[in-house]
Amino acid sequence: MATTHDDLRAPRTRTGTAWGLAVAGTVGLLLMLTFILQNSQETSLKFLWLEGSLPVGAAMLAASVIGAAIVVCLGAGRLLQHRLAERRHRHRRLADML
Numbered sequence: 001m002a003t004t005h006d007d008l009r010a011p012r013t014r015t016g017t018a019w020g021l022a023v024a025g026t027v028g029l030l031l032m033l034t035f036i037l038q039n040s041q042e043t044s045l046k047f048l049w050l051e052g053s054l055p056v057g058a059a060m061l062a063a064s065v066i067g068a069a070i071v072v073c074l075g076a077g078r079l080l081q082h083r084l085a086e087r088r089h090r091h092r093r094l095a096d097m098l
Contacts, residue, residue, distance in 0.1 A: 045059060
């Protein structure tokens with residue numbers, strides 16, 4: 001039986017994966033910082049009764065963070081809904097078994 005290249009590789013570890021994600025996150029943060037610094041001209045913002053001014057880059061970053069937070073909340077709600085349905089299903093099955 002021949003040894004392949006994949007047989008000689010060490011398995012992936014959690015630390016290695018975390019290191020790769022840390023590198024990707026750092027690159028992403030550097031790109032965002034560059035974007036903010038290049039878009040530093042002030043702009044006025046109005047939302048409902050709120051009014052103010054921010055640099056364009058910071059305003060766009062704030063909008064994307066708010067959008068991401070909304071997505072996370074919706075995802076968390078969906079996970080909670082799924083867990084509750086799973087728990088109800090498990091209790092019904094246990095009740096039927098008794």
